[in-house]
Amino acid sequence: MGLIRTGQALPRGWHFILFGPLDRQGELSPDGFPAIREAFTAQGAWKVMLGGRRMTFDGDIPIGAPVRRERTIVSTTPKEGRSGRLVVVRRRHEIFAADASAPAVTEIEDMIYREVVEDAGAKPAAPVAGPPEARAADATAGFTPTEVMLFRYSAVTFNAHRIHYDLAYARDVEGYPGLVVNGGLTSLMLLELFRRESGREANEIAARNVRPLFVGDTATLNLKRNDDGWSAWAADGTGHTVAELEIR
Numbered sequence: 001m002g003l004i005r006t007g008q009a010l011p012r013g014w015h016f017i018l019f020g021p022l023d024r025q026g027e028l029s030p031d032g033f034p035a036i037r038e039a040f041t042a043q044g045a046w047k048v049m050l051g052g053r054r055m056t057f058d059g060d061i062p063i064g065a066p067v068r069r070e071r072t073i074v075s076t077t078p079k080e081g082r083s084g085r086l087v088v089v090r091r092r093h094e095i096f097a098a099d100a101s102a103p104a105v106t107e108i109e110d111m112i113y114r115e116v117v118e119d120a121g122a123k124p125a126a127p128v129a130g131p132p133e134a135r136a137a138d139a140t141a142g143f144t145p146t147e148v149m150l151f152r153y154s155a156v157t158f159n160a161h162r163i164h165y166d167l168a169y170a171r172d173v174e175g176y177p178g179l180v181v182n183g184g185l186t187s188l189m190l191l192e193l194f195r196r197e198s199g200r201e202a203n204e205i206a207a208r209n210v211r212p213l214f215v216g217d218t219a220t221l222n223l224k225r226n227d228d229g230w231s232a233w234a235a236d237g238t239g240h241t242v243a244e245l246e247i248r
Helices: 147-156 167-172 183-198
Strands: 046-057 067-081 084-097 105-115 139-143 204-209 219-226 229-235 241-247
Touching: 046 183, 139 183, 147 183, 183 204, 183 219, 183 229, 183 241
Parallel strands: none
Antiparallel strands: 046 105, 046 204, 067 084, 084 105, 139 219, 204 241, 219 229, 229 241
């Protein structure tokens, strides 16, 4: 992405830099994430992750323009997962630029809350994966996330989740082999590949996180033209898909 100036349209997908959480330090959970304030009774310990996000762009946000966001809870769905209770909270965000009466961006995201079951000595199991799926791409690019890149992304999004910067916590408490790359960063890299190859902005994006990507892993960004749009996906060093985008 080249130099951008006041008055130009914010590249679509970069609205992630807006509306960062403003929680005080003492209000953060032990994992660094903001305290849960959703419409379910969050008794006990819970962890949260972004499952997926769908975005529709009906206009652009000029750089330097005032913006506002309206949030609506669409649904709250309890589920039982392999590791215990889950709650999927679907949220709808409408982002308005200046005094516009219609939103420039409509975003629906699924936040997955997982109950923490206390079990001394137990750590989350590594994801079980079979052989990677062979997928043909029209365009590819390399992506090797570094600690500095991940830190800068976390800083600009006000993301204090410790799995993204605290190696000892990510490894010894969460059971990961390294720092976890924010799925939003991987999706943003895929979106930049689409913008470069297609020469246009996206009108609709559906993003899904599939499995963790870790700092230092050499990933591959892939893009393929379909009959009704584009498919983009990132694969880790073993060839397994870590994130997917459907773009129209």
